Amino acid sequence: MRDCKLSLTALLTLILTISQPIANLPPLFQASQVLAQTPAERKVEADRLSQQGLEQYKISQFEAALQSWQQALIIYREIKDRKGEGKTLGRLGVIYDYRGDYTKAIEYQQQSLAIAREINDRSIEGAALGNLGLAYDAKGDYDKAIEYHSLSLAIAREIKDRKGEGESLGNLGIAYDSLGDYAKAIEYQQQRLVIAREIKDRKGEGAALGNLGSAYYSLGDYAKAIEYQQQRLAIAREIKYRLGEGAALGNLGNAYYSLGDYAKAIEYHQQSLAIAREIKYRLGEGQSLGNLGAAYNSLGDYAKAIEYHEQYLAIAREIKYRLGEGCALSNLGIAYFSLGNYTKAIDYQQQRLAIAREIKDRLGEGQSLGNLGAAYHSLGDYAKAIEYHEQSLAIAREIKDRLGEGQSLGNLGNAYYSLGDYAKAIEYHEQSLDIAREIKDRLGEGQSLGNLGNAYHSLGDYAKAIEYHEQSLDIAREIKDRLGEGQSLGNLGNAYDSLGDYAKAIEYHQQYLAIAREIKYRLGEGNALGNLGNAYDSLGDYAKAIEYHEQYLAIAREIKYRLGEGAALGNLGNAYYSLGDYAKAIEYYQKSLAIAREIKDRKGEGTSLGNLGGAYNSLGDYAKAIEYHEQYLAIAREIKYPLGERYALSNLGITYYSLGDYAKAIDYQQKTLAIAREIKDRLGEGQSLNNLGPAYQKSGNLPEAEKTLRAGIEVWESLRGRLGKNDSYKVSIFEQQARTYRILQEILIAQNKIKEALEISERGRSRAFVELLTSRLSDKNTSQIPEKPTVALLQQIAKQQNSTLVEYSIIYNYFKNQGKQETQESELYIWVIKPTGEVTFRKADLKTLWQKENTTLAKLVTTSRNSIGARGTAFRGIDVTYNPNAPKAKNNLKRLHELLINPIGDLLPKNSSDRVIFIPQGALFLVPFAALQDADGKYLIEKHTLLTSPSIQVLDLTRKQKQQTGTKPIEGKDTLIVGNPTMPFVAPKIGETPQQLIPLPGAEREANAISKLLKTEPLIGKKATETTVVQRLPQARFVHLATHGLFDDIQGLNSGIALTPSGKDDGLLTASEILDLKLNAELVVLSACDTGRGRLTGDGVIGLSRSLISAGVPSVLVSLWSVPDAPTALLMTEFYQNIQKTPDKAQALRQAMLTTMKNNPNPVDWAAFTLIGEAE
Incomplete structure (x- = not known):
């Protein structure tokens, strides 16, 4: 097992230090110390030096041990003691192994092996083979390590050395763990455990339990890892084995670190550090310091992290422990990476790379290359990042490091993701996922699923993105990875934000924020606050957005996270831009730009320049806008960032369009379109076509404008097709695409194509509604595509x-x-x-x-x-x-x-x-x-x-629904009437404290009057629970709901009907919950406050009426405002009396309105109701 094990991801590099098992040392011989004169006396002196070296080795005095054993070797050779020479060569090999000089280590072990075979000493031969296995394991040559450990095992079994057999099995387990074959690793450690218990080797039992813990740790099963390390700790304390106690505490710290419980991790590493200092175990002291540095790095306390890593570096150099020196340098690089100081990060990783190559540490070399790739990725130099990750991947494959191979593939996926080449990103992440599943790396599996989710998000396939993030979240919760859980929740929040479901987005970001605060993860806390700011910006609540971005900015400055500081400033600029305060927006963009240039973040620099261009465009300063967009374009091309190039070209096209230079606008948008198609960015392709069409229109080329926008519509409709049957997703996505349909109508009218323009007008409204209704009316197992409205x-x-x-x-x-x-x-x-x-x-x-x-x-x-x-x-x-x-x-x-x-x-x-x-x-x-x-x-x-009706095509579908439900005279036994429930508590705005809705005594009187007319019992007050209403709705033919209707004007499917809360529900029957019902009602009346409103989007009345129609109701009568009590009671009574005489609901409503108008001439009293759907 390696001292320094790094999990390389492009966005976050995790540091894990696992104590190395003590190499199998040859048996020890002791003799009293006398003057060295005769050969026998010289042997005694050699044995004394050998024992002295061992004591020095145990407390990490490697240089002193090396000198003692070198002196012993001279004497053994002088007196021709081949056995002593063989043992000492093996011990010297172990020292060189610890120093990271594997070539020398292998050289000494090979000499020890040759002597053992020459004198036929099977015990020394087995030890030499075992130590060769450890050296090759450290080098990353796991196949060779397994070969040597297998030979060592065979000898131990042959000479019936049960202890040696157990150690060899344990070493095989470690090699398979390094290979990523955790099942085999566990199998070998279990065998070692059986032997240790059988021969009552408590120290060996503890080692086996610790290694089992490490294997489960690698599997991402942290609960089991902790269980085994706790058992190891108990044994170490029982037998007063301080070295084993410190190792167990360190591994417990690592497990809690991976769970995201950094406070507990620090507690364990501090205890491990105290023991190492007490027993003067310098190597263990260094490792504990490194682990503390990693924990403080994750907490965002980079100054403390650097302090600990520098202490580790000093110890590693003092004891000439090259491997540890490399790890400390790498961890310092990671700390500076976290601070956004990529130049320093690269410097430290280059130093670590040089050491890894010098000591032929192929595993460390691969990790350094991956970390360099991560640093160049953050600098926006994706070409260089890919180059380094490909080198890292080649090494992982060469040394059969499956875990490292999976991580390198994930990093390549992230690099192509940042380039905007999502197809390639998905390809790499899928390969990474396959490996994680093959080696049962649950943590890696969760990360790969999250990365796939992000890639599909950027492709505009939000349903698939959510599916992947939910799988990632499930794994994080299963393995109790709090950090991963928080990040998955944040990713889900971003996906729902893009879908326009801001309430859900905010809910997920709040959960991430709570976890980040619980585990004291300051960086995650800042990210969650920034995401909340973005969600409130999308909601149009700019004051709240600014408040959250300012909190993120404060954290970024506190933890000296320059990259985050720049992002927060940019987001503040966006919020002020949305408010129309372009001067303030420019001020923030300039600050963000300055930071990006200072930390050499080329991608961030380009983004800030693009934002500045957008702000100057809105100010009407087109010359300045062009200047900034051209600078962004130059950077995007320099760092080979096609997505950024697309953005810059598109913005230039928009600016020239504003200037009235349509030829130039067309030229830029054509280039934008070419890039989008080249990198298979369908969302980008749709946007490019959407921008190109109006430019052709203004240039007078109407046929080309029509052709372009028709192509744009095909892209939008293919994207919506990816969302399956999810109505809420389709609606919000469609709203973003409505402009294409509107402009195409204009172009068709300009060409006197009246009927074609009507087809596009119809095609551009209520598509999600039409698709959902078509699907529900057809065979439930097939997703029916509605015919285009000719x-x-x-x-x-x-x-x-x-x-x-x-x-x-x-x-x-x-x-x-x-x-x-x-x-x-x-x-x-x-x-x-x-x-x-x-x-x-x-x-x-x-x-x-x-x-x-x-x-x-x-x-x-x-x-x-x-x-x-x-x-x-x-x-x-x-x-x-x-x-x-x-x-x-x-x-x-x-x-x-x-x-x-x-x-x-x-x-x-x-x-x-x-x-x-x-x-x-x-x-x-x-x-x-x-x-x-x-x-x-x-x-x-x-x-x-x-x-x-929301669209003409909807009328065709409600007619078909009507044919399914049929027509029956209205009777009391078929009706469900609800009036004035005991009101639920509802938040006035997302994120605000819920308030109880005011009671509606007039609605109660209305419900009683109608019930009397129809000879039925209404559900009033406490009886009108959501549970009861939902149970009775599917059987009812006529439904009358006299209560509050609530509308979320941002995301209509969070609209709802107020009912009485019960233990099982919140008392708000939402539009999305109604969608899940199968209703058979002929008519539903929503006689409530405002229930006709819904969100006023291009997709029509999103709210309750559409959900009811989708659930199977052909006719819905809704009020457009809250109607005074007396006129409502009169109008509704008239309406129901008319319905009993005629099946024509529209005619019944008209007559009721005319009757009410006679007594109440003000339109507020009679004009609120509108019938949606079928008249009969």
């Missing part, structure tokens, strides 16, 4: 629905405002499909809203709702007073009518019972269409029967 299909749906379909699409464009490029609403596209199949296109100009009226369509929708007194946007734990403004409301509702209805008024049916189905987009989902007023003051509901 105009013929859309016409067929209009005919089947016997309805006029109105599809809206909001078009955005870049406009210059005070020298800056800003995205603003440009036009509203409207398609009308009549039941006859006739398709008409109209459009409305939206520019006048922000150019002349100081508003936008989105703002107009919000002010319309506010002016009629619509509530629902405030948190439900706080009662808010709203003051309706009737004249303003009238004006707003008329203005919305002008924009949304006037352009198509002539196309709508004249018969008020004929249905009109609106397909809104974005903020238009919030529009109370029923309340829109024409110039004569007539409301739209007075002229038409209205419904809404």
Whole structure:
């Protein structure tokens, strides 16, 4: 077993020092000390020197022992004592082995072996063979080590030396451990243990238990490793074997270190150090100091780590222990690496490499090369990193070091990952994973799975990334690796952040933070805080993001982690950039840039330059933006970083686009696209096509723009296909891709391709919803792909629905405002499909809203709702007073009518019972269409029967669902009515303290009134538990929920219906939980606060309505705001009375609205409800 064993990963190098078993020394002979005159007296003197050397050796006085044995050798040769000569040569070989001079060690053992064979001394022959095995093991030549140990074992068995047999078995176990064949290692150590117990060799028993602990340690089974080391410790203390006690304490320290319990590791290493100093065991003292340095390095206390490693280095040099000297130098390099001082790190690793080559330590040579690769990786010099890792890999394969081979493959994977060559990264990580599984290295298996997760994350395959990170997390928990558990949780947090599930991302990062603080891992604490900052930045909570990044910055500065300091400053820059404070963003980017240059972090330097370019682009200073992006491009090309080259070229293309130089913009984006395709970066390919299309559009090349964006859509849809049936993933991913669909519509309209533009508009909305519904309606075991929405299909749906379909699409464009490029609403596209199949296109100009009226369509929708007194946007734990403004409301509702209805008024049916189905987009989902007023003051509901749907294709699927559920008259026994549950506690915002929602006595009265009408019993108050509701939902044909509806506007599937908490649940039935149900209801009514809202994304109403439809409900009636109690009770009673007379739910709702309007003319009282899905 080696004194210094390094696990090499590109991002973190772990240091593990395991005590080396004492070599098998030949039997000792003692004689009294007399004057050396006669040959007999000379022999006595030689024997005395031999014994003296042994005592010196035991307390690590290797130089003194060497001199004693060299003097003894001279006398033995002089008096021709071949036996004494043979033994002494073997002992000298052991000294050279400890000094790391394996060539000399082997030379002496070979001489000892030759003499033993010459004089036919099987005991010395066995010892020499065993020591040759140890020397070859130390050299990393494990096959030869096994060969010699096997020969030694055979001799021990032949001469019936049970103790020697046990030692040989133990040494074979150590060799197989080094080879990574842990099963065989355990087998041999178990055999040694049996012999030691049989012959009552307590010291040998302790050694066997310790080596079993080391084998389980290598397997990553730290609990078992600790168990064996504790047994070894107990024996050492019982027989007062201080050396064994110190070794056991050191190995326990290593086990707790690997578990991430650094405080406990330090405690054990301190005890081991005390024993080594007490027994004057200098080698053990050095090893304990090295282990303490490793623990403090992991805690982020690099100054203390360096102090301990320097003490180890001094001892190693003092006792001329070259192997230890190399390890100390390497560990110093790792400490400086952790500090971000890569130049110093490289210097120390080069010194260690020189020693490894000098003493022919192939294992150490491979490790040094791997560490050099890690340092160059962090400097952003990936070509050099790969070169070093390939050399390290070659050595690992040559010496059959399977563990080292797996680590080198992992490092190569990380290097290609950083280059953006994810396909190659995956290839290497899969090879690394295979080896880890083959040699049962659970720790390595977990790390490989985590690395694969990161690679798939960068490819945009988030489902696969999460799958790998969850496997990695399971292993970390199984082997009680707290550090690995924390890192896996952090990786899962990053994956959910990319998916847009910020609540889940924050939850995972908080768990990582808790673990990092528990194990006092300051670096991990900083990383977790930084990730939390990024998640809050994505959420748009920039104040909180800044708070977290400042905490990370403070830790990085405290532990002198310059790389982290630069990252925190860059993240602060990003937060201020998002706030629109470009001056402050630039200030932080400049500081980050200065650190990157100081520590020679070329990749970080490029990133900072790119950020500065982005900030100046947003300021409208395009010349400066180009200057910075060109500097980033030069660095990316210099360090052969294709991903960075792609970013820089893309940013240059965007800047030239802003300048109106479309030819140059096209040129840069084409280069970007070529790189993305070359490195098989599908996400990057989609982004490049998305940027290239508008450049062709502006240059007037509309056919090429169309072709490019169609290719972009194919990329997006192939990426979504990787997410399988996971609805929540698809939704958030789709939102990032909506721009491609919008611009393509614009290009098609410009070419007068009206119908093709409608197909793209439809294809660009509710795709995840459509895919999920299609899949659920088909055979459950097959993932059915929905047909693409052709105009013929859309016409067929209009005919089947016997309805006029109105599809809206909001078009955005870049406009210059005070020298800056800003995205603003440009036009509203409207398609009308009549039941006859006739398709008409109209459009409305939206520019006048922000150019002349100081508003936008989105703002107009919000002010319309506010002016009629619509509530629902405030948190439900706080009662808010709203003051309706009737004249303003009238004006707003008329203005919305002008924009949304006037352009198509002539196309709508004249018969008020004929249905009109609106397909809104974005903020238009919030529009109370029923309340829109024409110039004569007539409301739209007075002229038409209205419904809404997230897309036209969804109507086809809800119709099919309706065919499956069938139609039955409404009866009390088939209904589930819930009113005013005992409210749960819910956090107003992610990360805030939960508050109890306010009770809804009006909802209780509503539920009682409807129950009386339908002759059934409602679930009120404490009876309305989530458990009861979930049990009854699948059997109900009609469901009425009068309670709070909560909406997470960032991630809609965290939206929920408030119910009574019970022991098993939290009282919030979330949209994602509803998705897992199989419902058979014809209709679900959500008569609650705000339940019609959901997140207003391009994928439609993400919230509860979509989850209910996906779970099998064809018709959902939702309220767009919190309606006053009395009008709601009236409207709902009317609605249910109408439903009992007619199966047409849209007609029933219209009549209920008209009746309520007579007594309550304010639209806030009657216009909140909208029917989504099927009318009948």
